Amino acid sequence: MPPTLFLRQYDLACLSLYSYLVGDTTTGRAVVVDPQRDVSEYLTDAAANGLRIERVLETHFHADFVSGHLELAEATGAVISYGDVAETDFPIDPLSHGQRLSLGEVTLEIRHTPGHTPEAISIVVHEHPDRPPAAVLTGDTLFIGDVGRPDLLTSVGRTADSLAQDLYRSLHEQLLTLPDDTLVYPAHGAGSACGKNLSTAASSTIGEQRATNYALAPMTVDAFVEAVTDGQGVAPLYFAFAADANKRDHDLLDDHEPPPSLTIDEALDLAHQGAVLLDTRSSEAFASGHLRGSVNVGLDGRFAEYAGDVIRPGQQVVLLGDHSRGTEAKVRLARIGFDDVAGEVPDLEAVLIQRPELARTAPRLPAGDVAAWQAEDPNLQIVDVRNPGETKVGGSVPGALNLPLPQLLDHLEDLDPARPTVVYCAGGYRSSIAASTLRAHGFDQVADLIGGYTAWTTANPPTHQGTEPIA
Numbered sequence: 001m002p003p004t005l006f007l008r009q010y011d012l013a014c015l016s017l018y019s020y021l022v023g024d025t026t027t028g029r030a031v032v033v034d035p036q037r038d039v040s041e042y043l044t045d046a047a048a049n050g051l052r053i054e055r056v057l058e059t060h061f062h063a064d065f066v067s068g069h070l071e072l073a074e075a076t077g078a079v080i081s082y083g084d085v086a087e088t089d090f091p092i093d094p095l096s097h098g099q100r101l102s103l104g105e106v107t108l109e110i111r112h113t114p115g116h117t118p119e120a121i122s123i124v125v126h127e128h129p130d131r132p133p134a135a136v137l138t139g140d141t142l143f144i145g146d147v148g149r150p151d152l153l154t155s156v157g158r159t160a161d162s163l164a165q166d167l168y169r170s171l172h173e174q175l176l177t178l179p180d181d182t183l184v185y186p187a188h189g190a191g192s193a194c195g196k197n198l199s200t201a202a203s204s205t206i207g208e209q210r211a212t213n214y215a216l217a218p219m220t221v222d223a224f225v226e227a228v229t230d231g232q233g234v235a236p237l238y239f240a241f242a243a244d245a246n247k248r249d250h251d252l253l254d255d256h257e258p259p260p261s262l263t264i265d266e267a268l269d270l271a272h273q274g275a276v277l278l279d280t281r282s283s284e285a286f287a288s289g290h291l292r293g294s295v296n297v298g299l300d301g302r303f304a305e306y307a308g309d310v311i312r313p314g315q316q317v318v319l320l321g322d323h324s325r326g327t328e329a330k331v332r333l334a335r336i337g338f339d340d341v342a343g344e345v346p347d348l349e350a351v352l353i354q355r356p357e358l359a360r361t362a363p364r365l366p367a368g369d370v371a372a373w374q375a376e377d378p379n380l381q382i383v384d385v386r387n388p389g390e391t392k393v394g395g396s397v398p399g400a401l402n403l404p405l406p407q408l409l410d411h412l413e414d415l416d417p418a419r420p421t422v423v424y425c426a427g428g429y430r431s432s433i434a435a436s437t438l439r440a441h442g443f444d445q446v447a448d449l450i451g452g453y454t455a456w457t458t459a460n461p462p463t464h465q466g467t468e469p470i471a
Helices: 040-048 069-076 160-175 206-212 221-229 239-245 264-272 283-288 303-310 323-334 348-354 367-376 388-394 409-414 429-440 452-459
Strands: 005-012 017-024 029-033 052-057 079-081 100-102 107-112 121-126 135-139 183-186 276-279 317-320 341-345 381-384 421-424 446-449
Touching: 005 040, 017 040, 017 183, 040 052, 040 069, 052 069, 069 079, 107 160, 121 160, 160 221, 183 206, 264 276, 264 317, 264 341, 276 429, 283 429, 303 323, 303 429, 317 323, 323 341, 367 421, 367 446, 367 452, 388 452, 421 429, 421 452, 429 446, 446 452
Parallel strands: 029 052, 052 079, 135 183, 276 317, 317 341, 381 421, 421 446
Antiparallel strands: 005 017, 017 029, 100 107, 107 121, 121 135
8 A cells, every 4th residue: 555645855955955745645635844935846746746735834934045935825825834923924824732734644743842933833744643653844943963043033032042941842842752763854954054063964863863962962951051052153144134034925936037138237237226246156267257346156055145145135136157047046046035136147258358347357365375475464464254163163364353254244344445355264165255245345455265274274284273253
């Protein structure tokens, strides 16, 4: 007899996001949990497997991406559900703690699990209402190897300590009470800024997490609070914006529509009006020649997350780079709620050849040259854009100022645009973003370190264990 439960996990690696299509094969009724903004894949898979998406379940108000609940509701007629603590300005069917949703034989049990956020829920999946749970979708409450960070709401009325106390109770009273063989499916994996120690594994079990997850080791509430609040990275700049966007009604994304083409003069006019010129090519291509005033965020990395660190929410964007990937860039920006893409310049290389006065190069220096420059020029300004945890563990370039990339736009006044500047990160991706951002804001003499701090330590074994932090 074929299995009744249909459960498919989707992995959006560039945002470390896991989402889920859960259904009952006997009835064809299904839900999507924590969907990404571009929803075509869920629709295709549901149709291919004879499933009807009737509900979108959100485990909480996500801060790291804008969800596709509105897009799915429009495409399928599905209702949208959060836990009953959540408040939105669009219609939802709120779910209370202990409530059960039947898809047929497959039954979903809602458990209120606050801590990462006040409204957070986890979803226990039963293949049959009278059988032990098969799985639990834990959202950002429990990750593989970690738990959700409780410090993202400290600016809106809840302290990290109080949310961490809620998280402790949620874990011990709602999740660790499940059988050890219950499969654990989280909303994020390694690389997410929603935790600090996430595993590369996509799933686990309650028993395995009980035995191996540092945050689930036996400890007092106070010890737990200290363990989960210490050492968290700097939250990306766009997080508060995305969390608020998930509570609001907004325009729907068409994930197949390309951005309109712009002439270079139209692009420059938009830039004069405040738009950011976003070059999505690799750092090497950008360094060899780019449009003056443009910011480089390579499309092949964690593009949306890092673009959200150096572009203000609501700022208009003009895309520069590979014309064949313009739609991809637009969609990836939309995943964090950056919808105002004015268009793209389709042939940047031709523009730079025809209009050489608009072009400039970006100096990128090996570690030996940076060391020699620092020894010769005491006025050299060195900026480390890694997170504080990275500098604490691995050390830093002597005399460097630690200004994590998500804080750069808000701390430009802490740097002197008249001084020559070298920027570095761990390997070179973030430093190209930061260096181009400084140039776009009036810093004229800026280079970045090829190979980042890894290259520096190879050439210059570390002698300094920390950067000078921003006050």
